[in-house]
Amino acid sequence: MDAIIPFADHVVSRSYVDFSTEAITAAKTFLLDALGVGISGVHGQWGDELSETIPLWGSGNDSRVLGRGTRHPCAISALANAFQIHNSEFDCVHEGAVVHPMASIVGAVLAVIDREGGVSGQRLIEAIVLGADVSCGIGVASNSPLRFFRPGTAGGFGATAAVAKLLGFDKETLLNSFGTLYGQTCGTMQSHEEGSMLLALQIGFNTRNAVVSCDLAARGLVAPRNVLEGRFGFFNLFEGEYDIAPVISSLGHSWRIEEVSHKPFPTGRATQGAIEAAIRLKQKHSFDVENIQTVYTHVTPLTARLVGRPMVPGMAPNYARLCLQYSVARALLQGALEPGDFRTEVLDNQSVYKLAQRVNVIVEPNDDPNALGPSCVQLLMRDGQKLGMAIDDMPGSPSNPLTRDQHLNKFRKNLGLAPGAVSENAAERVIALVDNLEHVQDARALLDLLCPV
Structure with missing residues (x-):
């Protein structure tokens, strides 16, 4: 049995009531962090160039882009959101997995929330926690040095899980989504080697592909199943040595979002x-x-x-x-x-x-x-x-976490890097909204505050 199957079972069967208090708190903490760095990315390197380019890829009013308010087809807005979250190297990271889980997860779910409407805060938390379990779990299982850009490759699987959870997919539809995502997975370490902005775009590409994969699967596309452990599956083709058994046995007993680290500095x-x-x-x-x-x-x-x-x-x-x-x-x-x-x-x-x-x-x-x-x-x-x-323990790690004041100060500073995008009043309302996310009826309220009219 391919390891993608227990991942799919986990995503489909788990819900908000299963999560630890710590996991829920971490999901809200790193959502706010991702929103802040995503707004700062409006004026990050190559942000304006991407914004000028994406209208060439199709018109549509499905979803807004963080800090810009422009509307595009859902998958295109997901790409732009994910790119902005990562383009300044300031987004959170799971160190053991070497994955930036929130760039792809939040980039995708914001676009889907905007398209679908009526997605509650609890469902958003579910998508974040379970998406992180998938992308970070895949990364943790690898015992090999990076050959491909894992924040993009594994990140795409996490984004797919998150979108599928939002859309209420059953197991078969989710498996078809994972298989379709794998057929589009991309991202080499050469962009990292050369310091190219294509690095952040690789996260964006896989995030877009996650939305595309779920949309295709929802309409009945049947995709390969052995996408992680097959002869040409992810671990054999993209990674090398791996041990997935401990990851699978931990599903539902521990939550990877609790293991994620803040970045106090805007660097790798x-x-x-x-x-x-x-x-x-x-x-x-x-x-x-x-x-x-x-x-x-x-x-x-x-x-x-x-x-x-x-x-x-x-x-x-x-x-x-x-x-x-x-x-x-x-x-x-x-x-x-x-x-x-x-x-x-x-x-x-x-x-x-x-x-x-x-x-x-x-x-x-x-x-x-x-x-x-x-x-x-x-x-x-x-x-x-x-x-x-x-x-020994890097600042921002679970064993050496940022204080709440440091976390909120980072968020506010990041919003200040995009003057005019978000008002000071709106920033404080976003903080309050995320703090009480489990009681929010329509998570589009976040985008209403973070996207200029």
């Missing part, structure tokens, strides 16, 4: 342990950066592979967000790292570039091919002093 998650270490060093020792002779950042093999690239002149913002040298140098210089540090006009700062050349990436052995931590930053000062800081 793999950089964030070292960024936090650099900031803590700056706070603790108040050194002059001119006295730094050499910086050693000790990281896992996956971190080195994902973000060990050199800082180079003329970097694009998306390259810089995945550059450990740049992020650590910035953090050491100013004791913080903010979205504004990735504007094109500030990336060639010579003080940052000079310090970044002294940042060395040291790979430490780790048996887990998906491990992003621990991280350690060591400074060798010109006066002979040695300073160091290790981070």
Whole structure:
């Protein structure tokens, strides 16, 4: 029996009453986080270009796009929403799965909610929790280094599960949706390697495909069944070594949404342990950066592979967000790292570039091919002093979570990155709405507040 079958059983049979209080809280927390970063993505890299392009792909008034209010066919709005949520590398992540679950799930469900109407807050929570179980469960099962962009590939399965739950699919229709999604699954790591904006678009493509797959399955399309473990299934073709049995046995007993991590910094998650270490060093020792002779950042093999690239002149913002040298140098210089540090006009700062050349990436052995931590930053000062800081639990992780104030401050700051898109009053109403989501009768109220008229 292919593992997609117990996933389908799980999605179809579970409901709001089965979830832990922690899972419900996490679903609401990361929904709000995704809405905030999605609004910030309105003016993120390549946001306007995508907005100008998507009308070429068809006209329709099904669904709005976050922060823009433009209306498009549902699948196209899902693509745009997902892209905006991820295009600034500020959305949450499941570290063990190496998946950004909310970009694809929220991108898809917002578009479907807008098209369908009358979707309650409880049903939205169900879609988020169960979608995360699918995408993160698939990611956790892999024992192989990334070959394909898992936030896009596994993310598409999670988005499909979420949309199917919203639409009330039975098991057979959901299996046909999964099979159709698999036939469209895409996303290589080459975009990550080169720091291309196609990286976030790959999440968007798979999110669009999730909506398309559910719409086709709803009309009776019969698709392949052995999509995870078949001879040419996802694990054999896209991943490699895997162990799905523990994931399947955990379904209904634990909820992957509880394992998701906030991102306190607008960078690839793999950089964030070292960024936090650099900031803590700056706070603790108040050194002059001119006295730094050499910086050693000790990281896992996956971190080195994902973000060990050199800082180079003329970097694009998306390259810089995945550059450990740049992020650590910035953090050491100013004791913080903010979205504004990735504007094109500030990336060639010579003080940052000079310090970044002294940042060395040291790979430490780790048996887990998906491990992003621990991280350690060591400074060798010109006066002979040695300073160091290790981070075992990255900030924002379940073991080191953001406070509610930090979470809400991030949301409000993200809305401020898209001036005029959302009023201050609307922002506070969105917070209240999400806090009480289980009592909301029509979740389109979120879009009414977050999309300009």
